[in-house]
Structure formats: structure tokens, C-alpha cells
Amino acid sequence: MTRLFALLLVTTFAACSGPAPVKPDQPPAPAQPGAGDRKYLLERVDDAAVVQLYADGFSSLPLKQKTLIYHLYQAALAGRDIFIDQKHRDALAMRDILEPIVAHPQGVDAAVLAEIQRYTKLFWLNNGPYNNLTARKFVLKITPEQLWAAVQAAAKSGARYYTGEEGMEAKLKRLQPMFFDPNVDPIVTNKTPGKGKDILQASANNLYYNVSLGDLKGFTEKYGLNSRLVKQNGKLVEEVYKLDGKYSTQITAIIQHLDAAKAFAEPPMAKALEALVKFYRSGEEADRKAYDIAWVQDKDSPVDTINGFIEVYLDPRGVKGSWEGLVFYVNREKTQRIKTIATNAQWFEDHMPWDAKYRKANVQGIVANAIDVVIETGDSGPVTPVGINLPNDQEIREKYGSKSVALSNVNEAYDRSSPGSMRGEFGWSPEEAQRAEKFATFSGELTTDMHEVIGHASGRQAEGKGNPQSLIKEEFSALEEGRADLVGLYFIADPKMVELGIIPAADHEATYRAEYEAYTRNALVQLRRIREGTQIEEDHMRNRQMIVHWLVANTKAIERRTRDGKTYLVMVDPKAFHEGVGRLLAEVQRIKSEGDYAAAKKLFETYGVHFDPKLRDEVVARVDKLNLPSYSGFVMPKLTAVTGADGAITDVTISYPQDLTKQMLEYSGVFIKK
Numbered sequence: 001m002t003r004l005f006a007l008l009l010v011t012t013f014a015a016c017s018g019p020a021p022v023k024p025d026q027p028p029a030p031a032q033p034g035a036g037d038r039k040y041l042l043e044r045v046d047d048a049a050v051v052q053l054y055a056d057g058f059s060s061l062p063l064k065q066k067t068l069i070y071h072l073y074q075a076a077l078a079g080r081d082i083f084i085d086q087k088h089r090d091a092l093a094m095r096d097i098l099e100p101i102v103a104h105p106q107g108v109d110a111a112v113l114a115e116i117q118r119y120t121k122l123f124w125l126n127n128g129p130y131n132n133l134t135a136r137k138f139v140l141k142i143t144p145e146q147l148w149a150a151v152q153a154a155a156k157s158g159a160r161y162y163t164g165e166e167g168m169e170a171k172l173k174r175l176q177p178m179f180f181d182p183n184v185d186p187i188v189t190n191k192t193p194g195k196g197k198d199i200l201q202a203s204a205n206n207l208y209y210n211v212s213l214g215d216l217k218g219f220t221e222k223y224g225l226n227s228r229l230v231k232q233n234g235k236l237v238e239e240v241y242k243l244d245g246k247y248s249t250q251i252t253a254i255i256q257h258l259d260a261a262k263a264f265a266e267p268p269m270a271k272a273l274e275a276l277v278k279f280y281r282s283g284e285e286a287d288r289k290a291y292d293i294a295w296v297q298d299k300d301s302p303v304d305t306i307n308g309f310i311e312v313y314l315d316p317r318g319v320k321g322s323w324e325g326l327v328f329y330v331n332r333e334k335t336q337r338i339k340t341i342a343t344n345a346q347w348f349e350d351h352m353p354w355d356a357k358y359r360k361a362n363v364q365g366i367v368a369n370a371i372d373v374v375i376e377t378g379d380s381g382p383v384t385p386v387g388i389n390l391p392n393d394q395e396i397r398e399k400y401g402s403k404s405v406a407l408s409n410v411n412e413a414y415d416r417s418s419p420g421s422m423r424g425e426f427g428w429s430p431e432e433a434q435r436a437e438k439f440a441t442f443s444g445e446l447t448t449d450m451h452e453v454i455g456h457a458s459g460r461q462a463e464g465k466g467n468p469q470s471l472i473k474e475e476f477s478a479l480e481e482g483r484a485d486l487v488g489l490y491f492i493a494d495p496k497m498v499e500l501g502i503i504p505a506a507d508h509e510a511t512y513r514a515e516y517e518a519y520t521r522n523a524l525v526q527l528r529r530i531r532e533g534t535q536i537e538e539d540h541m542r543n544r545q546m547i548v549h550w551l552v553a554n555t556k557a558i559e560r561r562t563r564d565g566k567t568y569l570v571m572v573d574p575k576a577f578h579e580g581v582g583r584l585l586a587e588v589q590r591i592k593s594e595g596d597y598a599a600a601k602k603l604f605e606t607y608g609v610h611f612d613p614k615l616r617d618e619v620v621a622r623v624d625k626l627n628l629p630s631y632s633g634f635v636m637p638k639l640t641a642v643t644g645a646d647g648a649i650t651d652v653t654i655s656y657p658q659d660l661t662k663q664m665l666e667y668s669g670v671f672i673k674k
């Protein structure tokens with residue numbers, strides 16, 4: 001599992017290996033110098049927020065790196081339509097009808113236009129007509145006749161449609177069920193279909209066509225990750241994603257831009273780009289492996305890209321890769337903090353609050369990079385992850401390692417676009433809310449760094465207790481996530497943070513206090529995500545419930561209070577919190593080191609799994625009243641190349657469109673000539 005998503009805006013979730021920052025109610029981060037009160041939240045579309053992403057460090061990069069990024073940016077744009085087509089076989093045809101109307105609105109009935117705009121924006125944010133979170137189709141809430149009238153009115157204003165021989169009327173008729181009928185192809189990825197259908201038949205995506213699970217029996221798939229599987233005349237055919245294969249038009253353009261980028265890359269990265277081009281040309285598994293290895297071996301490059309068929313969440317079988325393109329550079333300041341923690345990993349290990357026999361003699365912190373993203377397309381944009389760990393190939397991970405990145409500017413944009421109403425609603429006092437506003441973004445990032453860099457990497461097994469995963473079974477993931485969280489919570493209050501220059505002395509107490517308060521509130525706030533049942537399944541949620549409720553029961557750190565019929569969890573004593581975290585961490589480490597399954601089960605059964613549905617209902621009602629968005633989509637920065645007389649790039653400038661419609665129409669590029 002390789003990416004972390006900030007689901008529902010306010011709680012970031014790890015799909016772990018990743019860190020899981022606790023963000024019950026992220027406040028705005030302290031303003032960047034010069035950032036002023038620039039716009040982050042641009043608009044709301046139903047339950048989606050549209051947010052501008054900024055990449056402040058770009059302008060000060062050397063020209064060579066800017067030029068490299070520019071070509072990689074073009075490569076990321078070149079593949080954008082692949083993912084839209086992977087989502088549904090009609091999605092691009094649908095977009096070809098919507099975009100000309102939005103670009104030529106003159107003469108279209110106002111109410112009809114507003115609905116087409118709403119639908120098109122959701123379509124853009126989700127790369128097709130399916131909601132990212134629920135996988136369900138959304139539909140256009142006008143009549144087919146009204147859409148037809150809008151098509152004609154826009155045509156009179158200069159809109160041009162590409163309908164080929166089919167003609168517009170026939171095309172609209174063909175697409176009518178996709179636009180208007182929620183029951184036709186209702187779910188893009190369905191892993192739990194009802195009776196009579198299997199997961200492939202029940203899923204509307206375009207990774208398969210006319211194929212059932214039964215058809216796959218006895219079939220040897222040669223291009224698992226990078227092909228569309230089609231049944232033709234009773235036979236299965238793999239349409240391979242490669243040059244001169246499926247998506248050849250887009251792949252040809254991607255290759256051109258990657259080739260152009262190569263000249264500006266340092267040798268290890270140039271080698272990786274060359275391997276990627278080779279894979280795009282051949283589509284062969286061996287070339288994909290060679291690329292993965294070259295990419296993971298390029299560890300020090302200040303600029304990097306992910307471009308290809310990567311994650312497999314769209315496929316209910318978890319085999320076929322969705323196309324995505326990301327381009328980013330290392331955020332030096334934030335990476336420095338991670339490296340400081342990693343360099344001092346042995347000190348932290350020697351001061352872990354657990355029995356000395358469970359401490360490692362030679363611990364190595366995991367090195368990860370904090371990055372700023374310049375563009376994300378396909379499966380990673382406009383809705384983006386906040387952390388990524390690749391490659392997915394387990395064999396390569398074990399042999400060559402992996403690269404882990406935290407998307408700093410995405411996190412910042414999430415924070416800065418979030419309304420402060422959550423911390424107001426669930427914080428006990430104005431002081432608590434103010435502290436959260438001032439310190440909780442930073443404290444959350446810091447504990448996330450520690451979770452990842454010294455948390456998971458720490459501790460050792462007792463003699464003869466090998467693989468803790470097989471000993472602790474289904475309780476293991478939640479226990480391990482809890483252990484990593486506890487390491488962060490424990491050390492954030494340690495004077496070492498000041499000594500290492502990570503937290504200024506004057507802010508230290510307020511910082512860890514804000515973190516403890518935020519972590520405590522989260523145990524309440526996260527209940528809004530489980531709208532049914534009385535049990536928590538997700539491992540990160542379990543571990544956070546466990547920690548907070550263990551502290552409630554075993555220390556004087558947290559009080560449960562009520563006011564005006566509302567429930568609050570109030571962190572009242574940071575010393576007791578810290579001391580309790582140390583005690584719990586010692587026990588959690590003992591459980592892991594000794595493989596004590598019974599103790600793990602008891603710990604989670606007592607504190608982590610069950611909750612009071614009445615309390616959940618109260619939390620849900622309070623959150624719904626705040627009308628928070630369920631997810632965010634980002635408007636990406638825009639790069640423009642400045643060229644000299646000879647056509648060579650002399651500078652690359654960055655700007656921020658602050659307008660989803662403008663950016664999406666520009667990406668599609670059909671309206672510039674009128």
C-alpha cells in the first residue's frame with residue numbers, strides 16, 4: 001500500500017507504510033513570507049472544495065532544474081487523457097460535449113448552464129463521472145432535450161464539436177444513459193457486488209471490456225499492469241499500453257517530452273528517464289522492472305517525477321495500473337528536519353521508554369523527502385495524495401529499497417483552505433483553539449516525521465520471537481501504527497527537540513500541548529467517518545482510539561466533559577499525558593517484541609474497537625452542521641517557458657491560475673483557436 005490520502009479534508013489517513021498525521025482540525029499554517037492573504041479555497045462544488053496549490057520554491061531553482069521540470073511537466077500533461085479513458089470508455093466523448101458548452105456559454109439558458117457547469121466541474125475534479133470517495137456515478141440534473149438545446153446554443157456562439165461520422169444527435173443519444181441514468185454503469189470499482197455479477201462485470205471502468213472473472217480461468221496475463229483486457233470473438237486479448245499500442249498518441253508525446261528532459265537531468269535521473277522511455281516503447285515487464293530499479297536508485301536528485309501506470313486501486317482485481325503523472329522538487333527546509341531526526345536515530349533509540357533489551361544497538365532512521373509538487377495529473381490530480389511510497393513491486397522494494405515522499409505544499413494547501421470551524425466546535429476553550437491555530441500544523445508535521453523516520457524503524461524482537469506480524473496476526477497493523485504514533489507523541493515533549501534546533505525553546509511547551517490537545521480531540525472527531533455500526537475496522541483509527549481511551553482510563557491527562565449537551569475530550573495535563581504515553585509505549589513494545597497476541601487483542605478490544613453509537617450520532621450532527629467539504633481538488637501551478645532567439649529556454653516562470661475552469665479548458669486545448 002503506497003499512498004496516503006487526506007480523506008474528508010480534515011483527517012489525513014495513511015495507507016501505511018506511511019505516516020498518519022493526525023489532523024482533526026487543521027488550522028491555517030503561519031503565513032509564508034510574501035504569501036500574504038493569497039487565495040487557497042477558490043470555490044465549493046457540492047461536497048468538493050477547489051483549492052489552489054502553490055510551489056513557492058520553484059522560482060529560486062537554478063535554470064537547469066527549472067527547464068528539467070518544464071519538460072517533465074509537459075510529459076505529465078501529455079498523458080492526462082489516458083486516465084480519463086481508463087475510468088470509463090465514454091468519458092472522453094462526454095467531455096468533448098461538455099467543454100465546448102462551458103467555453104461558449106453565451107445564449108445557453110442560465111439555469112441549464114449552471115447545472116452543466118456544476119456537473120463539468122465535478123467531472124474535471126474526478127477525471128470522469130464517478131465520485132472519488134464513493135466510486136458512484138453522478139448525473140446531470142437537466143433533461144436530454146435541455147442538453148441538446150445547450151449544445152446548439154453554444155454552437156451558435158462558436159463552439160465546435162468533434163463528432164466524426166456519427167453526428168451530434170446520434171452521439172448524444174448514445175451517451176444519454178451515461179449522462180442521465182444513475183443505474184447504468186453505476187459504480188466504477190465494485191469489490192463487493194451483489195448476486196449474479198462478479199467484480200469485473202459490476203465495475204464500470206475501462207480496464208476491462210466484456211470480460212468476467214470466469215473468463216480469466218486458465219488465461220495467462222502477460223501485461224498485468226499495463227494493458228486493457230478485452231474479449232473479442234470469445235477470445236481474451238491484451239491491448240498493451242505502449243508506443244504503437246493502446247494510448248499510442250499520448251505515449252508518443254510523453255516520450256518526446258521525457259527525451260527532452262533527459263538533457264537537463266543529473267546522470268542517475270537521466271538513466272531512470274531513459275529506462276522509462278524504453279518501457280513506454282516496449283511495454284515489457286522486464287523493462288518496467290529495470291525502470292523501477294533505476295528510479296529507486298536515483299536517491300539524491302533534487303527534482304523527480306512519477307510518470308506511468310502505477311497504482312492499482314481502480315482495478316477491483318488490484319492488477320491493472322492507473323496512469324498518473326507527478327513532477328516535484330525537494331523542499332530543502334522541511335527535508336532538513338527529517339534528516340536531523342534520522343541522523344539522531346540512535347539517540348532516540350537509546351532513550352526509548354521501553355525495556356533496554358528491546359532496543360536496537362544499530363538503528364537506522366528511514367530517510368524520506370519532503371517535496372513540493374509542481375503538477376499532478378491522471379490518477380493523482382486534481383485530487384491528490386499527501387504521501388507516496390514507491391515502487392509497488394515488493395521484490396524490488398526488498399532488494400533495492402523504496403522512495404518515500406511527503407507532499408508538503410499539498411499539505412499546506414489543505415491546512416490553509418480548511419475552515420477553522422472544526423477546532424472551534426470540538427475545542428473546549430478559546431485558548432485551545434488559538435493554540436491549535438498557531439502550532440498544530442507544525443506539531444502535526446513533526447510527529448508525522450517521527451512516526452515515519454524513528455517510529456516504525458525502532459525496537460527489536462525478543463530472542464526467538466521472529467516475525468511479529470505472524471505472531472500478533474490481525475491486531476498487528478493497528479499495534480504497529482499505535483507504536484509509531486506513540487514514539488512521536490513521546491519525543492515531541494523531550495528537551496532534545498529544542499537541543500536539535502527542531503522546535504524553538506520559547507514555543508516548545510505550547511507546541512507539544514497543541515499536539516496533545518489535537519490528538520485527544522481527534523478521538524471524538526474521527527467518529528464522524530463511521531456512519532454505520534458500532535465498531536472501528538480501519539487500523540489507524542483503531543490505534544488512535546486505543547491511545548486516547550487508554551490515557552482516559554489510566555492517567556489524569558484527559559477529562560471527558562459536557563456543555564450544552566455537547567461532549568468534549570479535554571487534555572488537561574500535558575505532563576500526565578507524556579508520562580502515560582511513555583508507559584503505554586513500553587507496554588506496546590513489550591507486546592510486539594514478545595509477540596503477545598492475547599495482550600494485543602485485549603488492548604484493542606478494551607480501548608480501540610468499540611464506541612458508543614449515540615456519541616457518534618452527536619459528532620456526526622455537529623460536523624454536518626459545519627458543512628465541511630468531503631474532499632478537495634487542486635488547481636495546479638502553471639509553467640510558462642521563456643525562449644531566446646534560437647528557441648532555447650532562457651527561463652521558466654510559474655503562475656497560479658486560481659480558476660479550475662480556465663485551467664481545465666487550457667489543458668484540453670481545443671478553444672484557443674476560435
Ligand SMILES: [Zn+2]
Nearest residue numbers: 016017018019
Ligand atoms: Zn505508519
